[in-house]
Amino acid sequence: MALNSLGREIPDSYAGKKLVPYRDPYSVSPEGNVATRALRRVNPGTSKRLSSLGEAIVASGLRDGMTIATHHALRNGDFLLNAIVAELAQLGLKGIWIASSSVHPVHAEIIPHIKSGVIAGFQCGVNGLIGEMASRGELSCPIVVRSHGGRARAIMEGSVKIDVAFIAAPCCDEYGNMNGYFGPSACGSLGYAQTDALFASCVVAVTDNLVPFPVVPISIPQTLVDYVVTVERLGDPAKIVSTTTRITTDPVGLQIATYASQVIEVSGLLKDGFSFQTGSGGISLAVADKVRGAMGRGGIKGSFGCGGITGYFVEMLEEGLFASLMDVQCFDQEAVRSIGRNLAHQEIGADFYANPFNGGAVVNRLDCVILGATEVDTSFNVNVNTESNGYLLHNTGGHSDTAAGAKLSIIVAPSIRGRLPIVKDRVTTVTTPGETIGVVVTERGIAVNGKHAELKEELVRRKLPVKEIGELQREICKITGTPRPLEFEDEVVAVVEYRDGSIIDAVRRVKG
Amino acid sequence: MSDYKLRRSLLYVPGNMPSMLQNIPIFNCDSVIIDLEDAVPLSEKDAARHLVKRFLMNYTDRNKELLVRINPLDSRWGYEDLKVVLPAMPDGIRLPKADTPEIVERLDTLLTEFEEELEVEIGRFRVLPSLESALGVINAVGIANSSQRIFALAFGAEDYTASMEIERTRGGEELFNARMRVLWAAKAAGIQAVDTIFADVSDMEGLRAETEHAKRLGYTGKCLVNPRQIEVVHEVFAPKQHEVDYALQVIEAIQRARQLGTGVIALGGKMVDAPVVKRAARVLRTAYAHGMVDTLIDEEAIHGAQ
Numbered sequence: 001m002a003l004n005s006l007g008r009e010i011p012d013s014y015a016g017k018k019l020v021p022y023r024d025p026y027s028v029s030p031e032g033n034v035a036t037r038a039l040r041r042v043n044p045g046t047s048k049r050l051s052s053l054g055e056a057i058v059a060s061g062l063r064d065g066m067t068i069a070t071h072h073a074l075r076n077g078d079f080l081l082n083a084i085v086a087e088l089a090q091l092g093l094k095g096i097w098i099a100s101s102s103v104h105p106v107h108a109e110i111i112p113h114i115k116s117g118v119i120a121g122f123q124c125g126v127n128g129l130i131g132e133m134a135s136r137g138e139l140s141c142p143i144v145v146r147s148h149g150g151r152a153r154a155i156m157e158g159s160v161k162i163d164v165a166f167i168a169a170p171c172c173d174e175y176g177n178m179n180g181y182f183g184p185s186a187c188g189s190l191g192y193a194q195t196d197a198l199f200a201s202c203v204v205a206v207t208d209n210l211v212p213f214p215v216v217p218i219s220i221p222q223t224l225v226d227y228v229v230t231v232e233r234l235g236d237p238a239k240i241v242s243t244t245t246r247i248t249t250d251p252v253g254l255q256i257a258t259y260a261s262q263v264i265e266v267s268g269l270l271k272d273g274f275s276f277q278t279g280s281g282g283i284s285l286a287v288a289d290k291v292r293g294a295m296g297r298g299g300i301k302g303s304f305g306c307g308g309i310t311g312y313f314v315e316m317l318e319e320g321l322f323a324s325l326m327d328v329q330c331f332d333q334e335a336v337r338s339i340g341r342n343l344a345h346q347e348i349g350a351d352f353y354a355n356p357f358n359g360g361a362v363v364n365r366l367d368c369v370i371l372g373a374t375e376v377d378t379s380f381n382v383n384v385n386t387e388s389n390g391y392l393l394h395n396t397g398g399h400s401d402t403a404a405g406a407k408l409s410i411i412v413a414p415s416i417r418g419r420l421p422i423v424k425d426r427v428t429t430v431t432t433p434g435e436t437i438g439v440v441v442t443e444r445g446i447a448v449n450g451k452h453a454e455l456k457e458e459l460v461r462r463k464l465p466v467k468e469i470g471e472l473q474r475e476i477c478k479i480t481g482t483p484r485p486l487e488f489e490d491e492v493v494a495v496v497e498y499r500d501g502s503i504i505d506a507v508r509r510v511k512g
Numbered sequence: 513m514s515d516y517k518l519r520r521s522l523l524y525v526p527g528n529m530p531s532m533l534q535n536i537p538i539f540n541c542d543s544v545i546i547d548l549e550d551a552v553p554l555s556e557k558d559a560a561r562h563l564v565k566r567f568l569m570n571y572t573d574r575n576k577e578l579l580v581r582i583n584p585l586d587s588r589w590g591y592e593d594l595k596v597v598l599p600a601m602p603d604g605i606r607l608p609k610a611d612t613p614e615i616v617e618r619l620d621t622l623l624t625e626f627e628e629e630l631e632v633e634i635g636r637f638r639v640l641p642s643l644e645s646a647l648g649v650i651n652a653v654g655i656a657n658s659s660q661r662i663f664a665l666a667f668g669a670e671d672y673t674a675s676m677e678i679e680r681t682r683g684g685e686e687l688f689n690a691r692m693r694v695l696w697a698a699k700a701a702g703i704q705a706v707d708t709i710f711a712d713v714s715d716m717e718g719l720r721a722e723t724e725h726a727k728r729l730g731y732t733g734k735c736l737v738n739p740r741q742i743e744v745v746h747e748v749f750a751p752k753q754h755e756v757d758y759a760l761q762v763i764e765a766i767q768r769a770r771q772l773g774t775g776v777i778a779l780g781g782k783m784v785d786a787p788v789v790k791r792a793a794r795v796l797r798t799a800y801a802h803g804m805v806d807t808l809i810d811e812e813a814i815h816g817a818q
Contacts, residue, residue: 249740251535251539251738251739251740252535252538254739254740255538255539255540255739258743415538443535443538444537444538461803461806462803463803464803475573479534
């Protein structure tokens with residue numbers, strides 16, 4: 001057991017691997033070369049078509065203890081991971097690791113297969129019931145939570161070796177060229193699958209929309225693909241990319257958004273060339289709406305919008321407020337339609353988006369990112385992984401990547417959530433270190449991290465409600481009271497990897 | 513009257529809803545009107561006034577003006593509202609159905625009695641009368657002068673149109689005369705004028721148009737039914753940058769004039785004298801509230817040293 005620089009107790013090893021405690025966001029240097037895989041040869045006349053997932057699993061050479069991956073662009077509408085795991089069980093395979101880009105509540109279907117030993121653990125974060133059951137000690141499977149950039153890094157450096165990547169391909173030809181733009185399961189960008197396609201020992205394209213050769217445009221080319229399998233359905237179209245992306249009408253949320261947009265205006269970043277990322281939440285979109293207004297009024301032309309892309313950003317692109325969109329994942333159908341239609345709507349892979357160990361990721365070029373939080377602490381550390389009950393319920397996404405990359409990272413969150421104060425002495429789990437967080441905006445005040453002294457001064461001058469974060473906490477706790485701390489067992493149910501591979505926190509089993 | 517407090521936005525908050533009361537500190541309206549009258553059902557009149565009292569007592573870091581709209585004095589709740597709420601020290605009372613000067617005088621007397629009992633300065637509790645009937649509008653001049661506690665007249669169009677047996681329209685032509693009469697009375701008495709609510713919370717363009725109209729007429733603020741309306745109203749009442757620039761030039765010019773021993777000076781070919789300076793000072797006070805200028809203009813700059 002060692003303490004990392006944030007005072008978190010990190011086990012020496014986990015799931016058979018030695019752990020490196022987190023130290024700081026920028027100093028870890030990579031060593032060695034990019035991971036390799038075997039060369040291959042496909043001669044003319046060879047068919048890549050296989051008739052079923054089961055056949056593909058056999059053909060891929062998957063054996064007990066190996067690692068598979070899927071991407072999560074179909075989000076909670078995904079059928080593929082469940083179908084694969086059911087096949088694994090059918091074939092009698094055991095001890096398989098899942099290294100998907102994310103796991104959603106819909107994948108609770110695989111829980112029986114975790115219990116029966118088909119699935120050994122997760123080289124990725126999980127959303128929903130799996131994490132909750134692990135937190136309660138009802139499931140025994142190691143979970144290594146990674147950010148999007150961190151996952152790309154782990155695959156590229158070889159610390160996570162994907163044996164077989166099953167790539168849901170909404171538009172695919174028989175030789176394996178694919179994109180996500182068209183078809184009944186269109187999901188837009190295939191950004192997360194791109195790293196898998198490059199580094200997995202075997203790549204299986206799975207489609208419900210086989211089109212004549214060649215697919216254009218090509219997101220992932222035939223040269224990376226070993227097999228092509230057709231299935232009835234990749235997912236439930238009603239749930240694919242169906243995040244509700246509407247601006248909040250809640251006055252508290254709007255107040256937060258107003259403050260956040262004022263912070264951006266005051267920061268001096270809002271000028272020609274501005275680059276921006278928000279999530280899909282109602283408050284984030286309200287911030288985007290206000291920034292859009294300010295850009296329109298000021299005649300400001302931004303350089304790019306980034307991240308999970310929403311229809312909102314598409315509108316800004318089409319209005320000329322952004323020159324381009326850098327899209328690792330589409331958040332709604334409007335974004336899906338745009339990526340197939342707008343040349344300046346650029347699909348990017350997770351490596352390009354957020355990997356800290358390459359020639360420089362897109363997040364490094366971000367001026368400003370708007371992020372959410374389940375909890376923030378008085379050192380500006382942010383938790384998005386565990387809920388107030390201590391359960392591991394959410395994946396990191398691009399949170400820590402964008403916070404580290406952007407010039408200004410802004411957390412927007414209501415000061416009180418479910419009767420609990422958002423600001424704590426110590427967050428339950430650190431997802432993103434405070435030193436990469438610029439400003440925390442709540443409806444009760446704006447807390448500015450010490451490293452942005454000039455911004456703070458300017459916000460005070462403009463009479464925005466700037467407060468020390470401890471003062472903000474006291475003010476909130478005057479209303480809510482101070483909650484009793486959660487109690488945990490020693491048993492570690494998951495570790496949270498920082499984007500550079502060091503361990504920023506460990507999630508422990510909840511007592512009782 | 514040298515009451516320069518900005519009252520661009522006066523937000524109604526129902527007095528019977530803890531979740532909404534709790535958020536009063538966070539909205540950046542200039543004033544809040546906690547409602548014990550129309551927003552509170554009869555069955556909750558008693559509970560609401562005690563809730564409001566507790567809220568006010570716990571709201572120690574006050575960051576805006578707090579008014580309480582009591583029930584009409586001739587109702588069975590009006591007096592009790594005062595009795596329960598005043599010890600928690602709101603800044604003032606919004607008096608509904610202030611149809612005659614006598615009604616306001618009666619409130620004035622009651623407030624004085626409470627002030628004596630609570631041992632606070634006489635005149636501490638201010639009054640914002642609502643002119644919301646044909647009778648109230650006709651009596652506007654008398655009402656405006658009926659008490660030293662009155663800092664503004666508020667026009668209430670919903671009840672007014674009901675008393676006129678007409679519909680309120682989006683354009684609001686039917687309100688023009690009443691709006692003007694309330695305004696004249698307020699300006700003549702040297703107090704502020706607060707425009708009526710705009711009920712359609714989803715119609716921001718309608719709100720903007722109506723607020724711009726009220727501002728053009730001379731209203732200095734507007735009552736709001738939802739926090740989402742604050743931003744639009746503040747935008748409308750915010751001075752334009754060129755107005756601020758000009759006002760700064762005016763103040764600079766008049767200060768130069770004073771050094772020369774005169775109260776009149778030309779600026780860009782136009783005469784600057786007391787009324788121009790006064791208008792410039794008002795622009796700069798509003799600009800200060802919007803963070804557009806760094807310092808508040810002092811009285812001496814406006815009027816010269818005594």
